Amino acid sequence: MKVLVINGPNLNMLGVREPDLYGRRDYAALVAFIGEQAAKRGIVADCFQSNSEGDIVTAIQQALGKYDGIVINAAAYTHTSVAILDALKSVALPAVEVHLTDISAREEFRRFSFVSLYASKTICGKGFDGYAEALDALVGIVGNKA
Numbered sequence: 001m002k003v004l005v006i007n008g009p010n011l012n013m014l015g016v017r018e019p020d021l022y023g024r025r026d027y028a029a030l031v032a033f034i035g036e037q038a039a040k041r042g043i044v045a046d047c048f049q050s051n052s053e054g055d056i057v058t059a060i061q062q063a064l065g066k067y068d069g070i071v072i073n074a075a076a077y078t079h080t081s082v083a084i085l086d087a088l089k090s091v092a093l094p095a096v097e098v099h100l101t102d103i104s105a106r107e108e109f110r111r112f113s114f115v116s117l118y119a120s121k122t123i124c125g126k127g128f129d130g131y132a133e134a135l136d137a138l139v140g141i142v143g144n145k146a
């Protein structure tokens with residue numbers, strides 16, 4: 001099973017960015033964590049991060065035929081991007097949404113997620129562990145063909 005893990009804008013700033021909210025571990029630590037968790041499950045997980053909405057749309061489009069599923073933390077684009085929602089619908093790959101923080105318990109504008117309109121499951125507020133849970137959810141949806 002091959003999974004594309006997409007992280008959106010400002011997640012490259014983990015460790016520096018609002019550490020009380022997002023923690024003190026950096027993006028490289030997140031990539032390492034996802035790699036370890038994927039290996040434990042016999043999954044191949046490739047990580048992609050971009051600050052650009054269009055690049056995220058392109059990454060989703062290019063996942064078709066290459067990946068069995070997508071884990072996505074679209075970060076701020078979660079709350080604004082019809083284009084990312086449409087890209088997910090276009091490729092129709094199984095997708096699980098992750099947020100490090102609990103977006104339902106923060107500002108009002110973070111409560112709505114375009115990604116949730118497509119994703120089979122949304123995992124919020126569990127920090128890095130949310131990505132491991134998302135891999136488990138995808139295995140449940142896709143079945144591990146590895």
Ligand code: DQA
Binds near residue numbers: 010074100
């Ligand atoms: C986030 C939550 C979003 O509201 C925010 O814009 C982010 C990160 C999270 O992982 O908690 O950049 O997706």
